[in-house]
Amino acid sequence: MRLLPLLSLPAATLLLAACSGDVERTFGLTRDAPDEFTVTTRAPLSMPPDYTLNPPRPGASRPQELSAQQAAEAALAPGAVLGATAGPDSAGQQALVNQAGPAAPPDIRDKINQEASLDAPRQGLTDSLLFWRATPEPGTPLDPAKESQRLRENAALGQPPTVGQTPIIQDKKPSSGFLGIF
Secondary structure, eight states: OOHHHHHHHHHHHHHHHHHTTOHHHHTTOSOOOOOTTTOOOOOOOOOOSOTTOOOOOTTOOOTTSOOHHHHHHHHHOHHHHHTOOOOOOOHHHHHHHHHTOSOOOTTHHHHHHHHHHHHSOOOOHHHHHHTOSOOOOSSOOBOHHHHHHHHHHHHHHTOOTTSSOOOBOOOOOOOSSGGGGO
16 A cells, blocks of 8 residues: 555656657657758857957858858859869879770660660569559640740740749540540
């Protein structure tokens, strides 16, 4: 009887935590990683080379930090953010290109795709019966004549190309009834 009040407190705690539906998270048993898109890095603190610098204004942007767009550009093309122009290749780059061998033939993609299609598994009878419809290609097909007309009209009116509805090719609606499944 003496243990009943001592055991009821942890039991009540567990029951209340179970009501939230997230028992593992409540007791810290799961690990939540930070969102990699919201984590930003800051430049390390350093002593300024010139002590006559003005103190920073509150709320002003930091000059040594890149904006989100500049950080994305730096990740994709580091030379573009620094303003570097493509100059002649160094001797090391030329040696690396020479050791790589001759250039690939212009139709290399076609050859690779053809060889890859030979390795693709064949569709058996069961698969052809179950998956008899071909999967549609991703994307929405544009009506080229109407789109060209829309772009010409926008150019004539001095509007940007994004103005107006983009014309698409509408799929035929299946007929109802038994023949509609084919």
